[in-house]
Amino acid sequence: MWWDDIQFFGLCVYFCKDKRIRNNNNLFVEEAVRTTRRKIIHIDMDAFYASVEQRDYPEYRGKPLVVGGLPEGRGGVVATASYEARKFGVRSAMPSKQALKLCPHAIFVRPRFAVYKEVSEKIREIFCRYTDLIEPLSLDEAYLDVTADKKNIGSAIAIATQIKQAIKDELHLTASAGVSVSKFVAKIASDMQKPDGLTFIGPSSIEAFMEKLPVEKFHGIGKVTADRMTKMGIFTGADLKQLTEEEIIRNFGKAGSFYYKIVRGIDDREVQPHRETKSMGAEDTFAYDLTTVEEMNAELAKIALIVHQRLMKYQLKGRTVTLKIKYSDFRQITRSVSLPQCVSDLEIILQTARELLLATDTENSRIRLLGITVSNFIDPEAKPKSNSGQLSLFK
Known part of the structure; x- marks a missing residue:
């Protein structure tokens, strides 16, 4: 690891010059120069919603906690679960009823998105002490480019360590960090030693x-x-x-x-700190084709909840709801409707998606993917900056 550390933080230019000597492919050399000079950190909060609840409510600490829809009635969807619940196989986007079967003694609580957003803003303030090149992916994770950090620390590993410690000291939460020369590798690295881990891949x-x-x-x-x-x-x-x-x-x-x-x-x-959100959505590809309207409506309910939660995260409301359908033969269609007013309400989104579904030919259809997107947001000047485009249900 020590040699990777030297290459990453001290001898990047020398490393690239050596590549230039041994390679005649100029494109490869230019790629190497850019890649080895970049220092990227991916910060991912550990079981964020559940950790905030356990921080604020001592009675939840050390117990399997599920944040999301309650399992009673028609049931909801798991937004996140504490590490104590994950030991039983409980995962995000899982139906709450299934989570209860896996972990009968789990505690279920509804999300408090306003609180999570407030905590997320404080985390962002910590990031800003080191760089302005911050690309948030959601409330609980972000990329940071610290190639030229504000404090002239120079070491991305040292910066990641300081950020993790500040989050722990000031917010009483833990985060995991991945450090590398690209976004892709940094993101994978952040997941390798959870919770409270730091992984460097040179x-x-x-x-x-x-x-x-x-x-x-x-x-x-x-x-x-x-x-x-x-x-x-x-x-x-x-x-x-x-x-x-x-x-x-x-x-x-x-x-x-x-x-x-x-x-x-x-x-x-x-790292793109100013990507404007033009749409917010979720989609899911199924292990088996859906063949009945009942199955389709059930899956749409799960997807609509994820879309609703993401809209609430960013305090977004949109006028246009789009349904995406991919059939078993990979034929794909989209159907959209613009509503009289902007919405983020779960029931309206779900009902609109179901109506769009019924307007298609569901008879004898075999569907392998469904997706819901909300767009055409209110007050374009006031929209938050974040990741745009379609997000997978199983993020």
Whole structure:
């Protein structure tokens, strides 16, 4: 690790010059220069909602806690679960009724998004002590570019350590951090030693690390895609690396080009602190095709709740609701409606999505994916800056 640390923080330019001597491919050299000079931190709060509840209510500490919809009646969806509940298999986006079966003694509480937003703003203030290049992904995670930090510390590892300690001392919460030269690797690294972990993956280790990584651990590869890969005999990054870019694109569509690059450690995406949110949504690809309206409505209820929660996180309201449907033959359609006024209400979003579904031909249909998006937000000048586009239900 010491050599990676030297490369990352002290001899980046020397490392790149050595690459220039040994390679005639100028594009490769330029890529190496950019990549080795960038210092990226991904901070991910540990079981954020549940941790805030356990912090504020001592009676919840050390007990399996589920934040989300209650299991009574029609039941809701798990927003997050404490680590005590996760030991029983409880996970985000799981139906609350299923969570109760897995952990009968779990405590269920409804989310307090106003509180979480307030805590998130305090976390952001800590980030701002070190850099203004902050790209929030949600209330509980963000990328930071500390290539040129405000305090002239120079070491991304030291900065990540200080940020984690400040969050612990000032907010009585824990966070995990990933440190590397790209967003993709930093995000994977932050998940490797949870909770309260810090993982550094240096430039000379990235390609070997990606080769050993199971494909289901790749950020951006969901369960369905991972299952398709394993059926093709692709279990790790090394297996994926055997395919040409054309082969990966042919099998996995436009995302194939991204997979081809990241398995080789190529990710030159910049931290974007001012990405305007134009839409907020969620979608899910199912393990088995949905064939009845009842099944479709049940899945739409789960997805609508996630969309509602995300709108509440950012205090967004939108006029346009869009339903996305992908059939078993991969044919895809979208249906939209603009409402008389902006909404974030769960029942309105769900009812609108169900009406859009009924307006399609559900008879004899086999559906493999459903998605709901809300857009056309109120007061464009007042919108928060954040990640835009469609978000996976199983984030």
